[in-house]
Amino acid sequence: MDPVTPKRPYDAYEYESSACSIARTLEQIGDRWALLILRDVANGVRRFDQLADHLGVARNVLSRRLAALTEFGVVTRVAYRDEGSRERQEYRLTDAGHELIPILLAFMGWGDRHLAGPEGPPAYPVHARCGAPVRVSITCEAGHDLGDRPHLHLEPGPGSRVRAGAPGGRA
Amino acid sequence: MDPVTPKRPYDAYEYESSACSIARTLEQIGDRWALLILRDVANGVRRFDQLADHLGVARNVLSRRLAALTEFGVVTRVAYRDEGSRERQEYRLTDAGHELIPILLAFMGWGDRHLAGPEGPPAYPVHARCGAPVRVSITCEAGHDLGDRPHLHLEPGPGSRVRAGAPGGRA
DNA sequence: CACCTAAGTTTCCTCGAGCAACCCAGGAGG
DNA sequence: CCTCCTGGGTTGCTCGAGGAAACTTAGGTG
Numbered sequence: 001m002d003p004v005t006p007k008r009p010y011d012a013y014e015y016e017s018s019a020c021s022i023a024r025t026l027e028q029i030g031d032r033w034a035l036l037i038l039r040d041v042a043n044g045v046r047r048f049d050q051l052a053d054h055l056g057v058a059r060n061v062l063s064r065r066l067a068a069l070t071e072f073g074v075v076t077r078v079a080y081r082d083e084g085s086r087e088r089q090e091y092r093l094t095d096a097g098h099e100l101i102p103i104l105l106a107f108m109g110w111g112d113r114h115l116a117g118p119e120g121p122p123a124y125p126v127h128a129r130c131g132a133p134v135r136v137s138i139t140c141e142a143g144h145d146l147g148d149r150p151h152l153h154l155e156p157g158p159g160s161r162v163r164a165g166a167p168g169g170r171a
Numbered sequence: 172m173d174p175v176t177p178k179r180p181y182d183a184y185e186y187e188s189s190a191c192s193i194a195r196t197l198e199q200i201g202d203r204w205a206l207l208i209l210r211d212v213a214n215g216v217r218r219f220d221q222l223a224d225h226l227g228v229a230r231n232v233l234s235r236r237l238a239a240l241t242e243f244g245v246v247t248r249v250a251y252r253d254e255g256s257r258e259r260q261e262y263r264l265t266d267a268g269h270e271l272i273p274i275l276l277a278f279m280g281w282g283d284r285h286l287a288g289p290e291g292p293p294a295y296p297v298h299a300r301c302g303a304p305v306r307v308s309i310t311c312e313a314g315h316d317l318g319d320r321p322h323l324h325l326e327p328g329p330g331s332r333v334r335a336g337a338p339g340g341r342a
Numbered sequence: 343c344a345c346c347t348a349a350g351t352t353t354c355c356t357c358g359a360g361c362a363a364c365c366c367a368g369g370a371g372g
Numbered sequence: 373c374c375t376c377c378t379g380g381g382t383t384g385c386t387c388g389a390g391g392a393a394a395c396t397t398a399g400g401t402g
Binding site: 135 | 190191192193194195196197199201202203206207210214266267269270271272273274275276277278279280281282283284285286287288290291292293294295296297298299300301302303304305306307308309310311312313315317319320321322323324325326327328329330331
Binding site: 031033057059060061064085086 | 362
């Protein structure tokens, strides 16, 4: 970098967007429809027409998104056959897709707390096995629950490309 | 539901998109840049030019998003003054914005597990107080940890508008 | 007094999302 | 056999969001 003009006046750790797991994940499922599609698929809405109908999304957009989600390995096409019909495909979450559920729950939790009307949240998730309500929590390995507004630091990991002058950076 | 033409062959609960906390939250922070802006603001990148530079986002888009995020109450403008400069504004998370951090962590966790290169994750979050690594967990009120691929059901909440054959079908 | 900088705002252009209308494969059914 | 129907898409058009860069504003500095 040019030593004369320090274009980056702040000395925080600076992770490249491309080297950020949030940015990478958003590239795959960060568009307007992907998470809603995944919500529906997770919720048992698995067929093309059902999804198009329920989401109100244009069919070509849905088609593209499903193809992309399939390519990324978060959903997969499964053949089914209704009696008296030919074989068709439906969409299901893969294991990797199932691991996106915490993201959906985090969104749902925030919306429930900040955007629900006076009647309360529109739905709440429960543990499939025991039926008890479920929530997202942030915990550290020392066993602390960090609550709803966790205070964190970000440490550079092995895959980081830090570009800062001082190791230690901002506090 | 019309008995002759069951247009909706699946009998899962069907929540209106508009009555879904995920959809509502996505309307506020679900665009391509909002979460990355929030990530940076949470990480100490608070000034307009820093954000524009770091994110590589067009300045007009950044301006609009920051205005929207401010209006939604997840960030707030705070005056600051560098010596020898006039007073300027920077952006910080509000309490509601702070509560979005679990969403960011959920994204980060998934990206770390599924999109990190061979070197490993680019960064990892630690508890600001004790320094121990932090993770998102899904737990139910009965005390079970549901793990990375939680199995859930969705129960209609007080604010739901269920549209099934049951009472109060959708309008 | 000319120039610098942070923080936007305006202008113009491009590109992709959204929509609607069309296509296609294969049973049903007459 | 020929036609219809239905799920699952693909094709062409439009308009608004995103991007690049120039312009603006307001105070500080040599």
